[in-house]
Amino acid sequence: MVPLKRRKITKPQATDQHSKICKFNDVAVFIIERKMGASRKSFLMQLGRSKGFKMEEHYSPCVTHVVSENNTGDEVQTWITNQAVGNDDKSFSSSLHLLDISWLTDSIAAGCPLPVQDKHKLKTSPKPSADVSVITVKSYACQRRSPLKHHNIFLTEPLEILAENAEFMENEGRSIAFRRSASVLKALPRAVREMDDLKDLPCLGEHSLRVIKEILEDGASREVESTRLSEQFRAMKALTGVFGVGVKSADRWFREGLRSPADLLRTGQNLNRAQQADQNNKESSLLLLGVRYYDDLNRPVTKNEALAISDIVERAVNAVLPGAIITLAGGFRRGKEDGHDVDFLITHPEEGTEEGLMPKVVSWLEDQGLLLYQKTTRNSYLESKDGPARPPHNMDRFERCFSIFKLQQTREGSVLPAGAGGVMEQRAEECWRAVRVDLVVSPYSQFAYATLGWTGSKLFERELRRWAGQERGVSLSSHTIYDSKRQCYLPASSEEEIFAHLGLEYIAPGERNA
Incomplete structure (x- = not known):
């Protein structure tokens, strides 16, 4: 046995000398160890050097070819970008090749760096232009x-x-x-x-x-x-534009050959019970009113007209319930300059005093000669019975009045301010137009929910209810939120509190025009 001090290891020396011979100085290869492992990387580097390749131990700006195994181009690009942090040269060269391991193994087999082909390149996602940001929006x-x-x-x-x-x-x-x-x-x-x-x-x-x-x-x-x-679309749009007429009635009339509101009068269409009004007064027939004032009711209501009606409603409500709160809701609360009707929410800080308010308000308006038509419904919502047991529905159950107002105007079309009282006079220089007005009375404890529900838009409210059910596991209505897991109602004194209950960022009315 040869003594240890006389042993010589000559083979590795030969290998080291051989590895220093670099035949291709214009190609610097770096292998990413990620998803490959240290042993395989070491083997490939030794093999590459043995063939005369310039194999870099560390990534640096001098590297021309980055090779990886089982990585995407985006992953490699992210890795390289992270390596640049803290370095002086943080630029990412467009000439840098991001390659699959197959390029290196093919090149080693060929004994020289092969030209980079499309099959060797790692695919990366296209980057947006520097001056154009990617558009993202949330689902609801x-x-x-x-x-x-x-x-x-x-x-x-x-x-x-x-x-x-x-x-x-x-x-x-x-x-x-x-x-x-x-x-x-x-x-x-x-x-x-x-x-x-x-x-x-x-x-x-x-x-x-x-x-x-x-x-x-x-x-x-x-x-x-x-x-x-199309004839059908135009006819359906015209027929559903008649106040009180829904899609089913309009579709039936279209199939019978009717195309316009005038056809309804010409053919003497009868109304079903839901469309009946006081038959003792011809002008109180809902269909006749809808046809007679068709142009008025389909002409947009302006913001000035809405404010004039608001003055009238405030006078009427305060005359029968001083201290009441009246809020202009609907599209006008969202900032619209016109709309197809005008919606008002009414409440009183003293809970319970608002009960039975609507008939008194309607009576005051009728005494002033301001109503062409009105239909009043009572509040049928009972939290103890209707909350968790009642299936969700878009329509709330507040006390309300659907009406057609007579809004005074000059012949030039400007709106007259609300008078000091008494029956509306029809002077020669004045006229009026018919306007749809909805009055809704809410208990004070539900007023925040009512305000949210009656502000809209229709799709925004639908999406709120969908979010509440699918993402939060609660039931939202214009009356309250019911949490079925905790079996309780969630009170709210403001719209901000409701958004917080739902885990949503508050969105102001002017940005709910979905």
């Missing part, structure tokens, strides 16, 4: 801020026409789908210019995307235009 409309004026009205209006037509066809699912698509577009921070702007956005179904694509490419959608001009 109640999570998004939807301003009254937005950038994509050229896309939302066509989708809303299709949504309205789906309602006429009693296809609620399709109608909601179109409205959700339009709602997403309303929340975008800029106008949509190409389909890539919509990538990964929620609630955009295939049908909506087809319509949007056609509008972006051709300027209009054939489906939307044919719908807008």
Whole structure:
């Protein structure tokens, strides 16, 4: 046996000398150990050096080829970016090759660095332009801020026409789908210019995307235009525009050959019980009123007209219940300059004093000659009985009055201020128009929920209820929130508290125009 002091290890020395011979100085290879392991990386580096490759121990700006195994291009790019932190040179070279391990093994087998082919390259996701940020929105409309004026009205209006037509066809699912698509577009921070702007956005179904694509490419959608001009759509829109007429009645009349409100009078259509009013007074017939004042009731109510009606309502309520709180709700609370009707919420800080208020208010308005029509319903909500047991429904059960007001105007169309009292006079220089007005009385303890529910928009409220049920496991209505797990109601004195109960960021009324 040879003594230890005389033993010589010559083979590794030969290998080390051989490894220092670099044949390809213009190619510097770095192997990422991630998902590969130290042993395999060490073996490949030794093998590469034995073939004359320049194999780098550490990543540096001099590296030209980065090789990895079982990693995506995005993962490798992120790894390299993280290595640059703290270094002077933090730039990511566009000439740097991100390659699969197959390029290195093929090159070693060939005895030289092979030209980089597409099959060797790691694929990376395209990066957005530096001056254009990626558009992201949240899934529920109640999570998004939807301003009254937005950038994509050229896309939302066509989708809303299709949504309205789906309602006429009693296809609620399709109608909601179109409205959700339009709602997403309303929340975008800029106008949509190409389909890539919509990538990964929620609630955009295939049908909506087809319509949007056609509008972006051709300027209009054939489906939307044919719908807008179709006899059925135009007739249904005209017939449902009659006050008190729903989709079912309008569809039946369309099938009978009726196309306009005038056809209803010409053919002497009878009303069902739900449409009946006081038959002792011809003008109190709801259908006759709806047809007679069709133009008035379908003409938008202006903000000034809404404020004039607000003065009248405040006088009427305070005359019978001093100290009451009156709030203008609906679209006007969301900042709209016009609407199809005017909604008011009424309450009183002293709980219970609001009971039976509506008949007194209606009587005062009738004495002043301000009502063409009114239908009053009582409050039928009982928390102890109707909360957890009652199935959820869009319609609340407050005391309310659906009415048609006579709003005084000059012949030039300006609104006259509310008078000092007495029966409304019809002087020669004055006239009036018919306006739809909804009055709703809420107990003070439910007023925050009523305010939220009656502010809208319709889709925003639908999405709030959907969020409450699907994401929070509670039931939301215009009366309260019921938590079935804890078996309790959640009181709220403000809209902010309701949003907090639901785990949502508060959204002001002006940004609920979903």
